Amino acid sequence: MHSDSVLIYFVLMKKNNHACDLKSCFLCSRCLPEWLPAIGANKKNIHFKKGELIFEEGEAVGGIYFLFKGKIKVHKRWGNDKQLILHFAKEGDMIGYRGLGNERVYPVTASAMEEVIVCFIDTPFFEATLQVNHQLTYSLMQFYANELQKAEQRMRNLAHMDVKGRVAETILMLKANFGQNKEGFINIALTKQDMASYAGTTYETFFRMLNELTEDGIVKVSGKSIGVLKVAALEKLIANL
Amino acid sequence: MHSDSVLIYFVLMKKNNHACDLKSCFLCSRCLPEWLPAIGANKKNIHFKKGELIFEEGEAVGGIYFLFKGKIKVHKRWGNDKQLILHFAKEGDMIGYRGLGNERVYPVTASAMEEVIVCFIDTPFFEATLQVNHQLTYSLMQFYANELQKAEQRMRNLAHMDVKGRVAETILMLKANFGQNKEGFINIALTKQDMASYAGTTYETFFRMLNELTEDGIVKVSGKSIGVLKVAALEKLIANL
DNA sequence: CAAAAAACATGATTTAAATCATACTTTTGC
DNA sequence: GCAAAAGTATGATTTAAATCATGTTTTTTG
Known part of the structure; x- marks a missing residue:
């Protein structure tokens, strides 16, 4: 192992510790404690600069993100100069969950509104996690049910308000x-x-x-x-x- | 037991057999076979006439419905003469799943567009079913994820198309x-x-x-x-x- | 079956909101 | 640190779509 690699390794360690305590996020707080080491081994911390895209509408789904630092806007484009913003995400929010349906393509774009650190879990590992952690699956189902209610409320508002x-x-x-x-x-x-x-x-x-x-x-x-x-x-x- | 009760019992039996084979709906097709008798014992078949409401926006959530016969429209009201129709449900569709979020109040109204027969599962039993049938919970989560995508697509269309x-x-x-x-x-x-x-x-x-x-x-x-x-x-x- | 209620069909009018135009001010990147 | 870009601020104009008005036809129901 080069000394460079060692350096990078310690830098990543530090970032991980700083960004994720394996306790507070939607994922970790609902998992079996026995599963947490698996998450620790599979999560990746990723850094984005202001204006960078975390993922884009139409792109193949890679996984799910948990936002640790900064703010992200989630939006759908229309034409080339219009957009509808669906959500302003803040620390603690989950991002990319819209990509978990049958169509494995992100239906929205997520872009960093400022310096951002996210914790990334790839889809295969996330699905394995769901198979093992039933309470998490149930929570996620409830989460989606709530998001659906909000979305349909806003649909009606756009149509009539x-x-x-x-x-x-x-x-x-x-x-x-x-x-x-x-x-x-x-x-x-x-x-x-x-x-x-x-x-x-x-x-x-x-x-x-x-x-x-x-x-x-x-x-x-x-x-x-x-x-x-x-x-x-x-x-x-x-x-x- | 009165002879009246006996009569009603047999009428319901017949209806049940006609309406639900415990095989084809979203619920039955994803449950453990061992659980099916429990469903058989807990489902209720209910009949609605054209124009009747299955449930109404703001009403306390009673349970979830599976549509066996007829068509139902699911809509949100605005003011007292406007509405946005969210879905036209047909045979095989699930109805009332929007009420499963944290707020235990239906966010929409469902009304029969013609003679309708539904199979009703009350919330306590449905939740017990989800706790036991993990694959069903997972399927339902995916189902919600898809519905959310569709709703947000339509949101954007209402805003810009x-x-x-x-x-x-x-x-x-x-x-x-x-x-x-x-x-x-x-x-x-x-x-x-x-x-x-x-x-x-x-x-x-x-x-x-x-x-x-x-x-x-x-x-x-x-x-x-x-x-x-x-x-x-x-x-x-x-x-x- | 007739009366009442929905639904259908269309022209005229109004209105809310988008678009266009223009100038100024704050950020950001080289 | 300055130029370019992004954002702010407002008035004027256009336009898409809602509303209003009115008559007809179809459906429902007592």
Whole structure:
């Protein structure tokens, strides 16, 4: 073994220890303790720079990812300049699970919104893990059931809710997912284009709606930060009536 | 035991035998053979008339249904006169599986489109079944993964595809799901309002789009029957470019 | 079987939201 | 550190699709 290889080996060790404690993620927390060493031996930590793709729509599925550091957006493209953002993933989230159906091709693109470290498990090992850990399979089934409910709720919103309602919903989702700091601003810095792409509208329309909400004293905006002032008013906008 | 009860008992027996052979449905075909008698003892056959609700959005989840006869539409309401149809279920389909997430409330309404017979399994027994039949749990997980992919695909279509494309998609979905008869018409009679509600548009717009497709010789319409003349032309309309 | 209720068919009108156009400001990469 | 690129900000214009209005035909049901 070259001294180079040894060096690389220790660097990876350090990263692994830093990134994954084999306890907290969706996978490790639901596995039989006896199986954890197998996971430790099979996981790979991978680093991505801002803007890099973790995987792309149409690409063959390699495995499943667990996000340890950074934020990732998961989106579907349309044409060559439109997209619908399905999810903003944060530390602890699972990524790539949409590729586990019959079609072994990713139906979405995942791109790093900042420096990202993921823990990667390839499909053959993940499937073996599911065969052995029944409680994990059951949890994953429940997880999918919940995601399906959310997706169909959003389908209906895209079909019938007006843009202002979807903007309100986007803001409330961000608040619920990322929390807010002491100044009352949501803890995530997104471009307005990305927020618009989540709401299923254009940048311009999103901007105008945000202006209206600001004028009505429902939200406050400062650069990339958005703060909710009147939750009830936002909830009223998304009310199904 | 009253003679009335005896009568009812035999009627139910007969119905059961007619409706369910404990072999072909999603549930029975994936269970351990040893478990089938338990299913036989716990399933209930229920009859619905046209227009009756199998369950309704917001109602507490009772269990899961397997459709043996008839057709059911699964939809989400908006306001009090709009809806988005998520699925047209036919013989063999599973219904009510959306209620299996954390929220134990149906997120959708299921209504009988004609005379319907379903086989009902209550949640406690279904969960026991999942705990015992790991392969079934795994299959169900895969099933959900596929449904999620389809839902997110449609989400993107509702956000970015034009109505004509969604009409084309609706027609191709119906053809793929229900097949066509010798005359080349799709084997399902739906109101245009229902087709429009699936495509996420209004009756009037759906009607106009269908007219355009007819004028261009892409489809043929005769009463409630629609026939596809040029598949490629429909596929081109839904092409993502 | 007749009356009421759905569903069908189409033209005219309105409207929400996308697109286009243009200028300024902040990031980012070489 | 500066040029290019990405993001922000807004007004003006267009357009796709919803809504409204009205008459007809088909289905359901008491």
